[in-house]
Amino acid sequence: MRVLVTRRWPAQVEQALQDRFDTVLNASDEPLTAAELARAMDEFDVLCPTVSDRIDAAAMDGGNSVRLIANYGVGFDHIDLATAKAKGIAVTNTPGVLTDATADIAMTLLLMAARRAGEGERELREGRWTGWRPTHLVGSGVEGKVLGLVGMGRIAVAAARRARHGFGMRIAYYGRHPCDPAVAAELEAEFFPELHALLAASDFVSLHVPGGAETANLIDAAAIAAMKPGSYLINTARGGVLDHEALADALDRGHLAGAGLDVYPHEPDVPEALLGLENVVLLPHLGSATAETRIAMGMKALANIEAFARGEPLPDRVA
Ligand code: DGY
Numbered sequence: 001m002r003v004l005v006t007r008r009w010p011a012q013v014e015q016a017l018q019d020r021f022d023t024v025l026n027a028s029d030e031p032l033t034a035a036e037l038a039r040a041m042d043e044f045d046v047l048c049p050t051v052s053d054r055i056d057a058a059a060m061d062g063g064n065s066v067r068l069i070a071n072y073g074v075g076f077d078h079i080d081l082a083t084a085k086a087k088g089i090a091v092t093n094t095p096g097v098l099t100d101a102t103a104d105i106a107m108t109l110l111l112m113a114a115r116r117a118g119e120g121e122r123e124l125r126e127g128r129w130t131g132w133r134p135t136h137l138v139g140s141g142v143e144g145k146v147l148g149l150v151g152m153g154r155i156a157v158a159a160a161r162r163a164r165h166g167f168g169m170r171i172a173y174y175g176r177h178p179c180d181p182a183v184a185a186e187l188e189a190e191f192f193p194e195l196h197a198l199l200a201a202s203d204f205v206s207l208h209v210p211g212g213a214e215t216a217n218l219i220d221a222a223a224i225a226a227m228k229p230g231s232y233l234i235n236t237a238r239g240g241v242l243d244h245e246a247l248a249d250a251l252d253r254g255h256l257a258g259a260g261l262d263v264y265p266h267e268p269d270v271p272e273a274l275l276g277l278e279n280v281v282l283l284p285h286l287g288s289a290t291a292e293t294r295i296a297m298g299m300k301a302l303a304n305i306e307a308f309a310r311g312e313p314l315p316d317r318v319a
Contacts, residue, residue: 001309004044006032006053009072010291013298020306021046034059041066046305048072051285052267055079060087068308070301073288074098077211077238081319091319092304096154097296098288103158105287106206106236109260110147110163112281113232114204115139116258119278140203140232140257143168148202150195150218152179155236156208160187174198196226204232211238221246230257236287239265248273251280262287 003021005014008029017023024044026032031052032040040047042062049055050072060083069079069091076093084091112118116139123129123137147163149156152175163169164187171189178184178191192198195218199205205227209215219233219242227233233256235242244264248271250256260281264270267285274280288297300316307314 001046001305002044003046003048003305004040005048006037006040007050007072009048009298010295013295013302016299016302017305020302021309038062046070046308048301048305049079051075051078053078055084057083060084060089068092068305068314070304070308072297072301075211075238076318077240079319084319089319090308090314090317092301092314092316093318094297094300095316097300098293099154099158101290101293102155102236102287103162105262105283106155106159106208106234107162107167109234109236109262109281109283110142110204110206110232113234113258113260113279114142116279118281122278142204144170145203146170146172146201148192148198148205149173149208150198150205151175151208151210151237152189153208156206157183157187159206159208160189164188169204172198172201196223199223199226200228202231203228204234206234207237207241209237209241211240215241217241217243219243219247221249224250224256227256229255232257233259235260236262239263239267244271245273247280248277251277 001021003017003023005025007026014025037053037059038061041060042065044066046068047066048070055069055078057080066089069084069089071079071093074093074095079091081091116137120137147169149160152173160171164171171187172192173189174192174195221243224246247259251259258279262283263285270282304314304316
């Protein structure tokens with residue numbers, strides 16, 4: 001079976017793939033062009049893309065040889081599932097193994113925004129720090145504050161556990177339905193069936209919904225206006241979920257005290273309006289970036305390819 005890996009993966013996973021399949025790696029780690037992706041769909045049996053590859057209908061237009069798209073990542077909004085299904089191409093992802101790493105980054109952003117860590121580091125490195133004083137870079141405490149989660153999937157629950165058990169925050173969440181009662185009881189979590197009601201009740205809001213058409217611009221200008229004055233917004237989900245112009249405006253006016261972002265609508269571009277603001281922490285999509293997690297993601301993709309090669313049900317099939 002011919003397998004194409006579109007970006008560099010951890011060395012041991014690349015080796016494992018090469019040991020088992022006729023694998024073409026991407027030594028340069030340069031993203032493939034749309035034309036190269038489309039060509040690959042005609043040349044390989046398995047394509048292993050990441051969030052940085054756009055697998056849309058045009059990319060699958062030829063699509064006459066690839067039978068499995070084994071995505072390296074849990075999110076798959078960069079893959080047109082309807083077209084894949086129509087063409088009989090199976091799609092798998094890597095759920096579960098990046099939950100803790102991503103929840104850690106949500107908490108990193110929350111604490112950095114609350115405690116103005118980015119501002120402080122910039123000040124120090126630029127030689128502007130004049131020494132300790134009682135009114136210097138005073139931020140917000142988090143204990144006893146309400147963390148409002150938008151979506152209550154695996155990563156949201158892991159972030160809520162950290163916030164509740166580690167930092168004494170109160171937990172509230174919005175979702176299509178209440179979560180597992182045992183989880184709700186453990187976290188003493190309050191369910192909000194209405195998004196704007198959750199936003200109005202939260203001191204910190206953290207986004208945990210999948211990307212794609214259904215959630216595009218979910219947090220728009222009206223939603224941001226519904227947030228508590230002086231509150232904070234954290235996004236480790238997908239950039240398309242959030243109106244960044246409206247966010248920049250709310251941060252600039254002081255309606256929001258701060259924000260922490262790990263994802264953007266057109267990565268690696270970062271919305272210009274945010275770059276000049278002190279009260280936003282901007283990370284380059286680091287949610288799953290631990291050595292342990294990146295290996296586990298690769299091994300999960302490999303397990304899906306092996307199941308496919310054996311003609312067995314795919315463990316993480318999404319289409
Ligand atoms: C994912 O898995 O969807 C992340 O965003 C990329 O690591």
